[in-house]
Amino acid sequence: MNEIRRETRHEIRLRVNGVTYELRVPARRLLSDALRHDLGLTGTHVGCEHGVCGSCTILADGEPVRACLLLAVAATAHEITTVEGLAGPDGEPNAVQRAFAECHGLQCGFCTPGFLTTVTAGLRRDPCPTRDAAREMIAGNLCRCTGYQNIVRAVERAAELESAQEPAR
């Protein structure tokens, strides 16, 4: 049995959705827990804590990563975006959020934040995905409710909305 040890707490600075937060956390604190329980950003959901389900997907410097597979102490170098940071400054939903509503791409809503972050980043890389590319884009996220049919439609619809919004792209 391990000795009882008093844990060192690390003073860290996290940049999340454009805001800098100062925190004291033990080294083992997962980023997903820091976001949810220390910062109250409960939009990031925890579905498996072993990196398979994708519910906790956030953006680190714009790229999707699993928040349950990052230590909070190791996340300080990144600009983090959570689902709470996807909408515009006035709360206006982004194209992906609008498309998910239009296409009924969510039911219980638990996996949804992970899909939204993933697709938001995915469409930046590939603004006009083919059907296969749209499916591949979400292929690392589990959804138990929708059967994915409407999520794939939402990816395609989001691409349409974005291209209509920014014809210059």
Place this chain on the structure above:
Amino acid sequence: MKPAPFDYVRPDRLADAVAALAAPESKVMAGGQSLVPLLSMRLASPSLVVDINGLPGLDAITVTSGGVQVGALARHTAVLESPEVARVQPLVPMALAHVAHATVRNRGTTVGSLVHADSAAEMPVVLSLLGGSIEVSGPAGRRTIAASELFVGPLESSVAPDEIALSAFFPALPPGAGVAFDEIARRHGDYALVGAAALVEGERIRVGYLSVSDVPTVVDLTGVPAADRAEAALEQLDPTGDIHATAAYRRTLVRVLTDRVVAAATANAQGGTP
């Protein structure tokens, strides 16, 4: 599913990182995509995690005519998307496309997956087939470990606990040679039930296999008649059964994949599409 306590350092000099690893039960963390789940399940309980993400220069991907050198902090995605890598050694991106899902590839490192030494993973078998190596740094300085010496047992590499892998080297595809990769997994992105990579170079045919023995295994099939290749390979492999596949099924997949990857690599060598 929360990790047990550990200490944490994030050195910004290699020497400090190596020094930190002198502590007993310390563990290097790069991408963390294999390590953090083990921590959360408390299957690994290091007393110290040495985060090497602060070390400078380790994210480099250096491509020369001789091959591809991948730094310890180069993420799978960066390697996968490098046109230079694909040009010099196309087997690397062919295999990387099968590693987990894009989100995990964004954070996970190619070198990390090599030293994790999972015989069900794609990159160890690629390194073995190509005859690559890794470079490590430890208290005694730097050394190079050939792939043939690297994978010593299930999830066990010959990198010492106080060493840090700095880079991996994948030799270039010789002119006229061809490669191919294929695997059968239960779900897209899962570890393969069986996977195979082939390197065809003139008459020389070699095939590497994953998920069919404790370590990534490369079989030399040079000179074996096409019809006998799979059986020749099976003589050197030891597929076992688990909850996802019987041993007999894995043997069938070895047969199917051997023929597929050899044919594809041959076509690749002749300039066809892999």
Place this chain on the structure above:
Amino acid sequence: MTTKLMGQPVQRVEDRRFLHGEGRYVDDILAGPGAGPAVLHAAVLRSPHAHARILDIDVSGVLDVDGVHAVYTYDDLSGPMAEPLPVLIPHPALTHGRTQYALARDEVNHVGEAIAFVVAEDRYLAEDAVNRIVVDYEVLPAVVGLDAARAADRLVHDDVPGNVGARLEQTVGDAPAAIAAAPHRLALDLEIERSACMPLEGRGTVARWDHDSDRLVLWSSTQTSTGVRAAVAAKLGLDIGRVDVITPDVGGGFGVKIVHPWPEELLVPMAARALDRPVKFTEDRREHFVSSAHERGQTQHIEVGFDDDGRLLGLDVEFWHDHGAYTPYGLIVPIITSTQLLGPYKPGAYRVVFESLYTNTVIVTPYRGAGRPQGCFAMERTMDAIAAYLGRDRTEVRAVNFIRPDEFPYDHGLVFQDGRALEYDSGDYPASLDKLRKLIDWDGFAEFRRACAEQGRTVGIGLACYVEGTGVGPYEGAHVHVETTGKVKVATGLTTQGQSHQTAFAQIVADELGVRFDDVEVVTGDTRRMPYAVGTFASRAAVMSGSAIHKAARRTREKALRLAADALEASVDDLEIVDGIVGVRGTDRSIPLGTLSVLSNPLRYAFDEASKAATQFSVGDSEQPPVAEGDQPGLEGTDFYSPEHATFASGMHAAIVETDPDTAEIRILRYAVVHDCGNLINPMVVEGQIHGGVAQGIGGALYERMAYDDSGQLLNASFMDFLMPYVSEIPDAIDIDHLETPSPLNPLGIKGAGEAGVIPVSAVIAAAISDAEGFPITAMPISPSDLHTLREEHRP
């Protein structure tokens, strides 16, 4: 005139919060700085053994851990808490019902059974503490799987002979005699493995004892907040009126969250009260695999007698149901299998008998479909076997056995899971089959198969039919309240796990009350708002709460019209309500519902402009009481819906699969669904339910199973090895066609839709693989490795 919303694909009101990360799930309660009093976190020590006697538990090393507040074992429980958990649904045939204790007393019967409960500053510390508890076990031999349970050389519970918890037989006519006399006879042995609901959110409970008002507030991800409320009150010895249970947003249920009380649902409030701090338990994924319920595992023996056309003359079914270590949910699952396997068919004489057996594995309670997937598998495999035996088309054999549209209501003469007659209310099975044949191009398949064969490809087609009893009782209720602003607040007591209730129920209210959809706000699963309710299961929410809401809205409308008739000096018959304004037809005289709400509540005090109109010197006949005899203040209505028996939805699925001749990989090329859930409230939502059900069914048919070893260890307790489908495993298109045969049992003519998609999938896929491969598929799920083994066995 406002467009009627019933039947329209109205976009969901829920989405706004979910898309912005503003959903409130149980683990979000009291999370983050400034969210309220600092919450403590619980972790559970769970048995590592499938069957063991507990000799000693040493917790001495635990309280020393910094940040640990309490540790509880069985010895710390008292009163009703120290009694076994309830058998929720007793049944006379459940002669040997057994349930666990909130914390194991002296024996554990499955890996994962709760033994000790630790409360600490955070979950990390709580897990550290759990790991320091030392338990001395005497390991006992485990009973794993139905073969071991039936063999009974070892017992799960010493006092349950043969491991048999229940044996139940139902008969209509003399099936053995009918089979013996039939021109043709067949026998089949079938098997379905265990799986689980596996919602992406696990179970969760938060409790807070409010000393100021002496009340317990409990948040639970349950499918029945009133059930949890009653259970917690009973176990903790509290007056039920002192317990509030709130079910906020829930990240999927599919059945597993209907069982109650789970040990943690009792231990969390117990600790919160004792420690005077809010306490939270959030189940993690590994725990979910070994401590939350599974389903599906059955083996079946079927004997059938039939005539030259394939018409059933006698059907004799015997099956064995693995209910795991305990029976908190009674016999619901096997009863459903035994009755609903009949599907759309008339069985001739029918006999069904099942044994419900104990094993040292996680408990088994309803999972979406609840015994129907197994029943459908039994019946549809039988239909296919008959067709193969007679050399007839599989659709023809089904058609000759259908209950005809003019035979409704059709009473099977059996007792259904709700203790009521198995009497189908309506349906049109021949029309469904016609639609399905067109949708999948049944008649064109032979040509497609030939074309594929020329390319060396192997394909097969299969179909399956089901009938689903939905909307079981006993009742649901609703409260509709028009506020003085004209906004309409609706409460119903059952809970929501993604079925779009806030949208669908608002559609019903907007239509019935004549208000704008956007003005309606629906609350579910909050005992403070509607204390009388049953819960969300058995595809009952739309039927039960939908009907209750419709009735409550009608009552509210009646009152509004009565008040408006007075205020406008008009006859009720001349009034209409459009967009929340009551008007006299053909005139410009009108009054908003909000104003009527003000007038409905006679006031002594004015607090704003609107309320002045209702004060004592402004309104009313001074000769009459301000609130008339028999009336109540407020513009609101409460009503309940309690049907005689279930309503029966139905459907038929078909699929074309391709099997790889080399790797035995199985790919679904096309999937078609014809679905009849009566009148549709929101077709977008119904299709979403079907998509999700089919995907879950595909998981159950091709990927998901619980892999126990002989010692009772679950070998695949993670998402790495329990293979829930990603998008890459689900076909790109699921073709759907609807038939709307209204139910005569409720005012909206609706039937349930939540579970339907999942029911026939294993039967359909088995049929299609069988058709492709040329040998029968008798066990599901099936993996490529399994198919490879079968090919070896059937190799000529």
